[in-house]
Amino acid sequence: MEKKRGADIVVDVLLHEGVDTIFGLPGGAIMEVYDALFDAPFKNVLTRHEQAACHMADGYARATGKVGVVIATSGPGATNLVTGLATAYMDSIPLVAITGQVPRHYIGTDAFQEADVIGITRPITKHNFLVTDIKDLPLILRQAFYIARTGRPGPVLVDIPKDITQQVSEYYIPSDEEVKESLPGYNPHVEGNPVQIKKAAELIRKATRPVLYVGGGAILADAAEEVTKLARLTKIPVTTTNMGKGAFPETDPLSLHMLGMHGTYYANMAVYHSDLLIAVGARFDDRVTGKISEFAPEAKIIHIDIDPASISKTITVDVPIVGDVKNVLQKLIKELEEKPVEWVAARENWLKQIQEWKEKHPLSYRKSDKIIKPQYVIEEIYNITNGDAIISAGVGQHQMWAAMFYKYSYPRQFLNSGGLGTMGFGFPAAVGAKIGRPDKTVFAIEGDGSFIMNVQDLATAVQYRVPVKIAIINNGFLGMVRQWQQFFYDSRYASVCLSVQPDFVKLAESFGAVGLRATKPSEVKEVLAKAMEINDRPVLIDFVVDREENVLPMVPAGKSYREMILTPKQKGEAETMYLVG
CATH class of the missing domain: 3.40.50.970 (Thiamin diphosphate (ThDP)-binding fold, Pyr/PP domains)
Structure with a gap:
């Protein structure tokens, strides 16, 4: 030795x-x-x-x-x-x-x-x-x-x-x-109980209104291929959590996009009216479930997760399956293929209903040719990157807009602090992602409040010539807190106005990075095009956006999916709550 x-x-x-x-x-x-x-x-x-x-x-x-x-x-x-x-x-x-x-x-x-x-x-x-x-x-x-x-x-x-x-x-x-x-007490259970897998398959065959609810566990298990195969085989629509984005391509007609507090209308309605919910590597977080007693009230629930402590922790499930998501899905798919049914016929009415919900309330916002809307910035980042960038978000409104208005097609494409909600995460995580994946364009979508919390490491990105793109959604507020204060605290904006800020362009330049700014919608595409041309150092773009734009839809904390806020609240006007029977 x-x-x-x-x-x-x-x-x-x-x-x-x-x-x-x-x-x-x-x-x-x-x-x-x-x-x-x-x-x-x-x-x-x-x-x-x-x-x-x-x-x-x-x-x-x-x-x-x-x-x-x-x-x-x-x-x-x-x-x-x-x-x-x-x-x-x-x-x-x-x-x-x-x-x-x-x-x-x-x-x-x-x-x-x-x-x-x-x-x-x-x-x-x-x-x-x-x-x-x-x-x-x-x-x-x-x-x-x-x-x-x-x-x-x-x-x-x-x-x-x-x-x-x-x-x-x-x-x-x-x-x-x-x-x-040397670790006799540590023995993760990865295989999944075959009896439980058969029960799950039988429920899937019988269900007429099923939904796949996919979380970050599917990404961690490298199970995106299996999730996609299961959904397409059985014609089951798929909704994901923030952490599960990319486990199923959001461009697919079966995609419902994100569910929960800031989920789409059609994802939340599908879950609420489902008769079978198949949870894959998800933990039924409070931001997903809302009012627990009214979460998927008509559904049988299958829960696949490698962590037995996560199963029935907040929501009691009917068919628990402890195991590695990838392994379990492979066995479940095999079981379903051995005794197929007419999946299209079984789901026809359900898929038609979901399409009606999509047409009734698509993800949208009030466009403007005078002031930059943050959603428009995200859409243009999607367009200029052809939907192929890795997106790392800070925490706040910009995080939700990044989740909603960029369509994710593959795993490990959307990085965000899902559970802890850590402001200051997005930019340094983007630097780490770009170092690990130099072949990919990496955008940090940050808020002005979130970015400043780890701004010092712009020096690190410059020193190591990490050409990450930083898009600051600058509304001069701690935006998500301001939104809650507007909706639930009579617009009493307590300690949320960021009245003193650096000039982000000059700040970037002082570190040796490139600084750009857009203050009008007509400038958005131009500055993004300039940013995409620079690949030897970081580029920071300061997007000065509508100060009081809100993230919608929104399910208020502790409320049911039936109580989504869908209509933007204007000054002197109450928001519209949609109660869905």
């Missing part, structure tokens, strides 16, 4: 795991690892803040399907990862975070830059480790990657004291079999 420093062992395991890119920021407790990285063949991205580093690793993971890797020092370096780790945890994104820690003999003494990162991150990681013996280091690191990528994915943190990174020891890299054997 070789003898190496702990820091060099870290590098060797990362190489063994196939890591090619690392995001992070050095500091005293992690300095040995950075010294070892100096000669290593990684793309080592020095960020300006650890939260941005974590979001970059997250965006890299979402766009590529690989495990993202982020490194930080002890104390504030590690605690700055918290929001990024919580974001990844809520959305089941595979990350490995490696943090430095004070030397073992100082732990618990309130040493300089000491923090209990294990205790702090335990609720927001899938698992975490404190390395106390250098002999355990190779196995722990391999366990971290295995846990992060298998079962329901998630972030794993490995905290390494400085003296262990300095210590020299004999070591070897454990085999895959040794890693699995």
Whole structure:
């Protein structure tokens, strides 16, 4: 066996795991690892803040399907990862975070830059480790990657004291079999119960008003092909969550687009009136269900998920199937093919009804030739990219418009903080996505409030010549909060007006990026065309949009799908609530 420093062992395991890119920021407790990285063949991205580093690793993971890797020092370096780790945890994104820690003999003494990162991150990681013996280091690191990528994915943190990174020891890299054997209590169930799969198939054959409800689990399981095959085989319409976008092409006639709080009228009506709901890798989030007692009230529910804790957690289901989504769907499709029915005839009236809903209330907005509508910006980004860009959104109104008005055709195309709703996510995640997928055009669609939260890492994008496009939907407000205040707080706009802002064009230029601006609808196509021509550095476009445009449709929190707000609320005019029987 070789003898190496702990820091060099870290590098060797990362190489063994196939890591090619690392995001992070050095500091005293992690300095040995950075010294070892100096000669290593990684793309080592020095960020300006650890939260941005974590979001970059997250965006890299979402766009590529690989495990993202982020490194930080002890104390504030590690605690700055918290929001990024919580974001990844809520959305089941595979990350490995490696943090430095004070030397073992100082732990618990309130040493300089000491923090209990294990205790702090335990609720927001899938698992975490404190390395106390250098002999355990190779196995722990391999366990971290295995846990992060298998079962329901998630972030794993490995905290390494400085003296262990300095210590020299004999070591070897454990085999895959040794890693699995070392985790006897961790055994994700991937196959799916065949009896339950047969029950699901029988319900699908009998259903006359079925809907496929697809979440991020289908993306994580690389099951888009199976979702599409099942839908087309059985002629079942498909609605997705924010996280599930791209699991089924939104250009397909069977697509209902997004459901839930800001879902389409026709998706929500289809779910409400369905007699069978097939949930695939989704968790029945409150933003999807609304009033639980009135969610899909006439439907039998099939729920396929690899995480048994997600099944019947908020909605009681009729046929639970615990297993890897891809595996289960393959078996379900085979079962359905063995005893087919006249799918078209069985669904004819249902599909006709859905088409009527689509025609009655399509996604739309009030167009203007005087002021830029944010929806128009998204439509033009879709047009100029031919629908083939990776879109990374911050959190707020712009996130919902990006979900609604860009049509997603393939998995890992739409990146957003779905569960935690982290403002500041979109831009750094886009940088990570572009580094991971240099072959793709990557747009960060950000709000003026969201973008400013991680603006410092524009320097990172410039330094590494990452040609990400940043579209700021600038309405001078914390827009989604303002919308809620307009609808539910008598338009009392408390602490939402961003009255002091930088000049975003000059700000971009000061970092060495390109800055552009559009203030009229006629300028939108022109600035987008200019942005598409620049591929050697970031381009920021400041779109000055209608300040009080609202995201509609909207189901108010805790309300039923029957109570969607569809008509824009104008000053002095009440919004229209559609009550659907």
